[in-house]
Amino acid sequence: MGKKVRVEHLSKIFGRRTQQALEQVKAGKSKQDILEETGATVGVHDVSFDVNEGEVFVIMGLSGSGKSTLIRLINRLIEPTSGEVYIxxxxxxKMSKEExxxxxxxxxxxxFQNFGLFPQRTIQQNTEYGLEVRGVDKEERRKKAEAALDNSGLLSVKDQYPNQLSGGMQQRVGLARAIAxxxxxxxxxxxFSALDPLIRKDMQDDLLDLQxxxxxxxxxxxHDLNEALRIGDRIALxxxxxxxxxxxxxxxxxxxxxxxxxxxxxxxxxSKVLTAENIMEPALTINVEADGPNVALQRMRKEExxxxxxxxxxxxxxGSLTAEEALDARxxxxxxxxxLDKNVQKVEKDTLVTDIFNIIEGSAAPLAVVDDDDRVVGVIVRGSVIGAMTDTDTNDSEELKESQEADDKKGVNADA
Known part of the structure; x- marks a missing residue:
């Protein structure tokens, strides 16, 4: 996967005394101190990152963090004070205006947040706009716009005008226009910030489906961490x-x-973000093609x-093998x-903890964690799930976790 976008040491200072302000930033002074001393505002300072091809890269932060300035520096709606952006x-x-x-x-x-649709144009005409500016012929832009509208579930409203649609539908049109x-x-x-919470979630789903x-x-x-976690492959805070x-x-x-x-x-x-891979432990295994019951029982004694x-x-x-089953074999x-029991429960390594809890809740046995090829990469015990679903800094949850892990890790009977 190649690097599609590279941002290197990008900075933006608003105001006249930009060089003095940059020097003060490097010296560790706060934005407020710099503003008071120079009259300049630090928008972005020394930002570097790569974005991979096909990646959803989320830039997030609170109001005033510089995130919106940063995205406008990437396409030069705002001119950078220093640094480079590569596509x-x-x-x-360094491009000319034409380039x-x-x-x-x-x-x-x-x-944009405010949709940016032309009120006097139909949904179809709005969607065709970017292609029209590029000089694409009428029939081709019609086909591309209709395909984009169809992908977004908007083909049935292509002849309507923006003011006939809800905010969520208008934003879908904005997305379709960009995709076209x-x-x-x-x-x-x-x-999606201006949308109601339920519509916002639908738009996030639409974006993930389109992607x-x-x-x-x-x-x-x-500015919403939950949104960032939901759609981002990586996040810059x-x-x-x-x-x-x-x-x-x-x-x-x-x-x-x-x-x-x-x-x-x-x-x-x-629990809605962490996955099986994040909470699993190394799996204690036995090779059923090479090992016998005595090796299995010895390993159980050693590992308790x-x-x-x-x-x-x-x-x-x-499958899974218990001490009783190994004794029976011997x-x-x-x-x-x-x-062995071939009905062992398993989860893939990217399964969310909140989903794992529903699986392991009624099971006394640990869960196997497997990769995409069904190879074992780890094991999950109930205590790890409970620890991930609660604040593990508290004494109560630690005691609960230890109690559950003790249940999961009972030693083999001495007769074994």
Whole structure:
């Protein structure tokens, strides 16, 4: 996967004494101090990141964090004070007006919060607008616009006008118009912020569905962490014009870079973000193609467990094996394959913790975690799920977790 967008040491200072303000930023002075001393406002300072082709990269932060300035620096609606922006290794910050106009027409489209539809044009005509500006002939732009409207479930309203549609429908048209232009990079600035919560969730679903089909490179601005976690492959969290941390939702929640990030994310329901891979433990396994019951029982004694996951030589999951089943195999001269339980419960490594809880709640046995090829990569015990679903900093939840883990990890009977 190649790098579609590269941002290198990008800064924007609003005001006249930009050089003095930049020097003060580098010296560690606050935005407020710089404003008072120079009259200049720090919009963005020394921001660097890459966006992969086909990635949804979310830039988020509170009001005044610099996120909207940053997205406008990427397509040069705002001129940078310093730094570079590359699209496919072309430096946007050094392009002539003509080159920049061509890039905006063919490579980058922007979807704004206020929809930006022309009230006097029909939905079809609005959707065709970008293609019309590019000089695409009438029949081709009609086909492309109708395909984009059909993808967004809007074909039936193509002859209506924007004021006949709800806010959610208007924003769908704005998205369809951007998609019709077939941009390589889609910039979305607080695109869903003005919508009611239920409509906003629908729009997020629409975006995810469209992205699955079209695999665009999307840079999405939001102030809503839940929205960022829901749609972003990676998230850049901003404060006072600087990036505090870049990572996946899981990385930011589980390994916050500093106190600001930790406080920003503390109210998030982690069970709706964390996955099996994040809470699993190394799996204790037995190779049923090579090992016998004595090896299995010896491993259980050593590890002080009463169950192992049964795998083959390539670690494909074959079932589970309890101490009782291993004893049965030893006493009755059976192979492990003959006695193992093939109905072991399993989850894929990207299964959400909130979904795992519903599976493991009524099960005494741990869950196997498998990759896309059904190979065992770990195991989950109830205590880990409970710990992820509660605030594990509290004593009560720690005690509950330890109690559950003790239940999950009972030792083998001495007769074994």
């Amino acid at each position: 496919d290794d072309q430096d946007v910050s 920049l106009r061509e890039v905006r027409r063919t490579k980058m489209n922007m979807v 232009n077939d941009p390589e990079v889609l910039l979305m600035d607080e695109a 699955e089909k079209m695999q665009k490179t999307i840079i999405f601005i939001t 901003m404060r006072d014009g600087e990036i505090m941390q870049i990572g996946t939702g899981e990385e930011i929640l589980t390994h916050p870079a500093n106190d600001f990030v930790r406080e920003f994310t503390e109210d998030i329901d982690r 467990v009463s169950m192992l996951l049964a795998v083959d030589r390539k670690r494909y999951l074959k 006493k009755n001269d059976k192979t492990l394959k003959e006695v």
